[in-house]
Amino acid sequence: MSAQVITLLSDYGLDNSSVGVIKGILLKSCPGATLIDLTHQVSPRDLMAARFELMTAYQNFPSATVHLSIVNPVTASGSRAVAFRTRDYFFVGPDNGLFDGVLDIEPAIEAVELRTPPVLNRVFRGRDIFAPAAAKLASSQTLSDVGQPIDPQSLVRFAMDLARRKQEIIHGQIQRVDHFGNLITNIPNEWVIEHPWEVRIAGRHFHFSIQTCDLKEGDGKLKAQVASHGFVQVVFEGDNCSRRLGVGEGQMITLHPLTNQYEFVRR
The missing domain is CATH 3.40.50.10790 (S-adenosyl-l-methionine hydroxide adenosyltransferase, N-terminal)
Structure with a gap:
């Protein structure tokens, strides 16, 4: 035992x-x-x-x-x-x-x-x-x-849909706002590796390069990351992303693939 x-x-x-x-x-x-x-x-x-x-x-x-x-x-x-x-x-x-x-x-x-x-x-x-x-x-x-x-x-299940992929578009949800105000989605990291994306959330559209979780604080950049907990998160460096965007838990998020290429940064 x-x-x-x-x-x-x-x-x-x-x-x-x-x-x-x-x-x-x-x-x-x-x-x-x-x-x-x-x-x-x-x-x-x-x-x-x-x-x-x-x-x-x-x-x-x-x-x-x-x-x-x-x-x-x-x-x-x-x-x-x-x-x-x-x-x-x-x-x-x-x-x-x-x-x-x-x-x-x-x-x-x-x-x-x-x-x-x-x-x-x-x-x-x-x-x-x-x-x-x-x-x-x-x-x-x-x-x-x-x-x-x-x-x-x-056993009781929570009212949260799983992330899903439909015609190359990823549909997800904010499942956690962490201590720093980062928006943690329910989208698995492996779904977004080595692709540029347009992220749509709360009526806003942002172009992102999905990066590994290695931040330089204070330069005020909004971006998405793959993080150590296994899910894509949206952060605003040096600030509380949840407050900045007015977004909380349960908010829907979609990722649309872009055609241009970019250099994916690996740890």
């Missing part, structure tokens, strides 16, 4: 004891576990941000890692508490679309609805439901130990 690794992702922030309490529960039940914080700075109730952070991080961990993720856009009791496994990983959290990005990459093989405490008043779901389940999974690697089977296909 792989080492017991549990990652944590939430919108709890770091100015209260919630994260510490969760870790305490995990270590009480699974004292040998290695606990890794992905982030607890997801904006409150921001499912799109949580989806992206988990999707782009989870495959960097050893096989059998348990990914505990807790972000709720509404009241905590409004979604099922679930756990599921893919080929190499386990996931625990609310069934509200948070795991949609993972499920875009690979299917859930098995899923359960977590058992809940008999007394629901004043339940802190992270402490009382999710953390105990994550700890038990890290120890046993058996989903039936933490809940009742459900259809993996019933």
